[in-house]
Amino acid sequence: MLVLGVETSCDDTAAAVLLDGRTVLANLVSSQDGVHGPYGGVVPELASRQHVRHILPILDGALKKAAVTLNDLDGIAVTRGPGLVGSLLVGLSVVKGISFRWKIPYVGINHLEAHLLAIFLEREVVFPYVALLASGGHTLLYLVSAFGDYLYLGGTRDDAAGEAYDKVAKMMGLGYPGGKVIDQLAHTGNPRAVSFPRSRMKKGSFDFSFSGLKTAVWHYLKARGENRWEAHKSDIAASFQEAVVDMLVAPTMRAARELGVSRIVLAGGVAANSRLRERMLEQTQEEGMEVYFPSPALCTDNGAMIALTGHRWLERGRRDDFGLNADADLTL
Amino acid sequence: MILGIDTATATASVAIVEEGKLILEEARSAPKQGGPGARGNHAEILLPLIDAVLSRASLSLSEISAFAVSLGPGSFTGLRIGLSTVKGLAYGWEIPVVGVPTLPAIATRVTGWEGLVCPFLDARKKEVYAALFRRRDGALERLTEDLVSSPDAIIDRAAVLGHSEPCLFIGDGIKAYGNLITTALADRGFLTLGEAYPSTACAVAQLGEARVRRQEFDSVGTMIPLYLRPSEAELKKRVRS
Structure with missing residues (x-):
């Protein structure tokens, strides 16, 4: 089965072609970082405008790279939520148009489900597993027991992990997106230089919270003044990152322990973070568990994971009709 | 086709x-x-x-x-x-x-009217999208480019451009700003068509x-x-x- 996957839920226009739910023939992403950079975060209206410009060239590029034509496709999968509604509508409308013209079945995909399954593009993972989805828009913990069987365990109460990175990067004048720059800078810094607070949830909760940490960084910077912290900004970056990683690792490990699950899957843009990967590897090894993470290109938003999820739904016979709308708050 | x-x-x-x-x-x-x-x-x-x-x-x-x-x-x-x-x-x-x-497409829909035609769409933020056209002997002439502006500025423009011609306003901007048209152009011929087109x-x-x-x-x-x-x-x- 040959499936085209289209993803426009936030600021990346992405399309991919997937053969038999396994072989990625093409996986193209047009990043808008240059557009949103000056604002220090994604501007929804600008993102929608960029998608309209890029969607057909990206989609066409993916088909050409995969050396297939529309006639070869067995189905199309497109993100229908959650995300920015204006952005979602561009991908969804284009896909509905193609599906209508060429009578190719299509399915609207839940972006979160696609992230939780992205690992299958590279590895077989035995169910059940605990999945941590951490990105600029989400910080969620799920128990994945089978395809289609996702149990919500916890989520962030305020900022998403990636959002905290962006905001701290903005405070420190490091640019956007924050994840990459802070990760890079942290390599040369001391993670124990500044002891930023770790928010603790009450017993039994698998929730996350990053706004306290963000505020702590702000106060730290303000109390010192730019000329005094500038010299050891790599230490601040490393210490901030260590706190984020601590707060991501602890509930994830605890969930696996308490549920008696020995496999953990990371997903989302923050799963590309080098320190998070390192710490999760150490922790899981220590406790005799296994951790899986997709390569960075499959952690961030991409069309391949949408195609994969679409493949699974299509093979179960699901088809969506042309009245389908985008859903900004779609849950799993 | x-x-x-x-x-x-x-x-x-x-x-x-x-x-x-x-x-x-x-x-x-x-x-x-x-x-x-x-x-x-x-x-x-x-x-x-x-x-x-x-x-x-x-x-x-x-x-x-x-x-x-x-x-x-x-x-x-x-x-x-x-x-x-x-x-x-x-x-x-x-x-x-x-x-x-x-906006020209909306103006093109008009038949049986001689005078100014003003597509008048609610643009939120107290503004409208509008343009002014003159319809004479069934032909449409564009008088302004497409504008995004306060409704008052558009109505003023219609008053100045139109001399004594009547002006037809069309579009959902009338729901919000119809009263402004009525007040400003009271002594002139005008007609408003909300979503009648x-x-x-x-x-x-x-x-x-x-x-x-x-x-x-x-x-x-x-x-x-x-x-x-x-x-x-x-x-x-x-x-x-």
């Missing part, structure tokens, strides 16, 4: 035109409320509407010879749904696509057909709506810098 599509305002319309003649046209309002997480929008109704028009005309999409799409100004989301749908419909075959500015797709298709005849095609891949107004974030940034 041209398929025209307009989603610039709350009412979406689809029309089939051949040799300037309307074959079939249908309009539908976007649902006020969509499902959870989605405000009602044209995404739910546009393709079903296209499907309905084609089957009522006993046509298949492959028999259409060109697409004409209303480019704006209008609701950003509406415009993007219309244009993105056309991008999808046109992808993969050599069908011409032409974008048609929305609900359907613009026919004119979009007709104007599109004329451009197709002149071989003035747009490049479907890179086509974008006529927003007329920068995003809020860009506006704020300009003020700051």
Whole structure:
């Protein structure tokens, strides 16, 4: 089965072609970082405008790279939520148009489900597993027991992990997106230089919270003044990152322990973070568990994971009709 | 056979035109409320509407010879749904696509009126999208470019341009600012038609057909709506810098 996957839920226009739910023939992403950079975060209206410009060239590029034509496709999968509604509508409308013209079945995909399954593009993972989805828009913990069987365990109460990175990067004048720059800078810094607070949830909760940490960084910077912290900004970056990683690792490990699950899957843009990967590897090894993470290109938003999820739904016979709308708050 | 599509305002319309003649046209309002997480929008109704028009005309999409799409100004989301749908419909075959500015299309719908014509769309933020035209002996002359501006400024412009001519205002801007027109132009002939001209797709298709005849095609891949107004974030940034 040959499936085209289209993803426009936030600021990346992405399309991919997937053969038999396994072989990625093409996986193209047009990043808008240059557009949103000056604002220090994604501007929804600008993102929608960029998608309209890029969607057909990206989609066409993916088909050409995969050396297939529309006639070869067995189905199309497109993100229908959650995300920015204006952005979602561009991908969804284009896909509905193609599906209508060429009578190719299509399915609207839940972006979160696609992230939780992205690992299958590279590895077989035995169910059940605990999945941590951490990105600029989400910080969620799920128990994945089978395809289609996702149990919500916890989520962030305020900022998403990636959002905290962006905001701290903005405070420190490091640019956007924050994840990459802070990760890079942290390599040369001391993670124990500044002891930023770790928010603790009450017993039994698998929730996350990053706004306290963000505020702590702000106060730290303000109390010192730019000329005094500038010299050891790599230490601040490393210490901030260590706190984020601590707060991501602890509930994830605890969930696996308490549920008696020995496999953990990371997903989302923050799963590309080098320190998070390192710490999760150490922790899981220590406790005799296994951790899986997709390569960075499959952690961030991409069309391949949408195609994969679409493949699974299509093979179960699901088809969506042309009245389908985008859903900004779609849950799993 | 041209398929025209307009989603610039709350009412979406689809029309089939051949040799300037309307074959079939249908309009539908976007649902006020969509499902959870989605405000009602044209995404739910546009393709079903296209499907309905084609089957009522006993046509298949492959028999259409060109697409004409209303480019704006209008609701950003509406415009993007219309244009993105056309991008999808046109992808993969050599069908011409032409974008048609929305305000002239609205003015083209007018018949049986001599004087000024002013498409007048609510642009939110206390502004309207508008342009002024003069209709004389059945011919339409454009007097201004497409404008995004306060309703007062547009009404003033109509008063100055029109001398003693009556002015016809059309569009959903009348719901919000009709009283301003009534006050300012009280001693003049004027007429307001809120959404009495609900359907613009026919004119979009007709104007599109004329451009197709002149071989003035747009490049479907890179086509974008006529927003007329920068995003809020860009506006704020300009003020700051």
